[in-house]
Amino acid sequence: MKWKKLGRIFDPTRHNLSNGCIEFAQSPQTLVFDDFVRIYFSTRKKDTNGKFLSHISFIDMDKNFEKIIRISANTVIELGDLGSFDEHGIFPINPLKVGDKIVAYTCGWSRRVSVPVETSTGLSTSDDNGSTFKKFGSGPVFSSCLDEPFLVGDSFVRIFDNTYHMWYIFGVRWANYPNEESPARVYKIAHATSNDGILWERDSKQIISDKLNADECQALPSVIKIKDKYHMFFCYRQATGFRKDHNRGYRIGYAWSLDLDKWTRDDNNAGIDVSENGWDSAMLCYPHVFHCNDKVYLLYNGNEFGRFGFGLAVLQDGYND
């Protein structure tokens, strides 16, 4: 894989965002329409207690990604009611077309006492071409289970051969580490399948091998089929020190599969790394791969988990498949 960086295409600090959000445009994910591309992302505002609340917003761009046509002015999806799994944020959102319908899988956040957060995956549907989404129930469609005790989220869903496939992450442990202010989590990528997108089957197995160590955190799997091969981009980091130490922060990893069952990790083939300087010089995270106008694109976040927006890269011809 070889990507050509096209630069940062959206900087949230330069725009007025819905819900009074001011910074962050995290985990960009697309719906490609006939004459524009809608890019959803999570942005943030401060809660009354100073903690962040993540809200979903979007921009529409022309299909050459040269111009922002529209920025959502309204609430795309409401945060959950008191005590709900998505009361304190939705991050990320994964939109997809199913026939002539638009649905989205969301990662809902709610705060805990002994650890900072818990997450689960919600399902929502849109009746207005993706401008707003309504929730399918007030609870999650995909949550913890016997061998996935917490932090189920980052769901990315695609339909291949009439089966829904979900790649997602689940937490394997929370732990206190020296020099960390609050407990740190470790999470891994897993896979589930479904006939209807609502009831899912899973085996609770980590499908992407660790590269750094057993505490490696893997996040946001994004899968694309090119010819007869499946490609997964994700991000990974050390469990601790990742916010400030550039060498311990997120990078983009890569794996491939021929059968959607066995995945071979090959980060050397990810084809993208941090820049020498600029907005993506310290961190690369939350990749999203998609087809548009016969090209394959990669959206991603840079420094500080996307505080300063997202950039775009395009796949160069001649990659090794």
Next chain:
Amino acid sequence: MIEMFKWKKLGRVFNPQEVKGKNWIHEFAQAPSALIFDKFIRVYFSCRPLPDTNGQYVSYSAYIDLNRENLFDIINIAEQPILKLGDLGAFDEFGTYPVSVIRNGDAIMAYYGGWTRCESVPFNVAIGAAISNDNGQTFNKLGPGPVLSYSPDEPFILSGPKIRKYNGRWYLFYIAGKRWLDNNDKPEPVYQIRMAESKDGLNWTKHNKDIINTKLEENECQASPDVFFHNNRYHMFFCYRYSINYRGKEKGYRLGYAYSDDLIDWVRDDSKAGIDISEEGWDSEMISYPHVLELDNKIYLFYLGNHVGRYGFGLAQLQE
């Protein structure tokens, strides 16, 4: 037609405040659930040590053994809690309450509510499962996560499990939260009775319906859906209360009753429950968390009294 139940109160069986030398049983003996052995009845319950400096409790589950010939004769008390609390961040980090047990071959299975603490609301609960191979003295969890977790129509507070097997199928009666009431920044949950079915006790299919209609108010809270089969019909005793200001006599827990021929459609008829609070004493303000036990051709009812079991549980016997 169903005749009215008529229970004769036999008195309090167990007062946890009288237990010495076990700091994890300081008070409370909640949600009794019984298992029959040759010589004794093992009654599981949930108890609490003193609250921490912030006034917050954890809950453990344990048991006492009662002489089968005399259920007021306590012959043994568990040496230690039957379940460990969960690890950091786990769904059951702060409590394992309540617990419901059932034999499965030579093993004993336990289903329990696991408690975690939240920021905007006080807590959340999901249902865990554990297995015992030492006659129910200790249980090992089947996994670090819950066996029954949240879903679109059951967003939080899955608790109060009651595990049953009928005709080769597993049934789980439990409660699911519907909403949190703000209650002037002191949130209170609303929960009502639900059920799920399973072939193996591990993979559950939820019915996704409230199976007991409300009587007091739309936000009536229901708990402890205890089902037994008798005279060719399924019977359920449960408890119910108002959603707010329920910690006293007026709006606190009472016992309700429903029956069913198919385990799915239930007819509520509290007038047949046949038991109420006493004039005075340990169960004069509320009665809750019923558990029915068929033993030696008699039918008994374990239940909690005032302060939802702070002062233990008592026993009643069905009159012919």
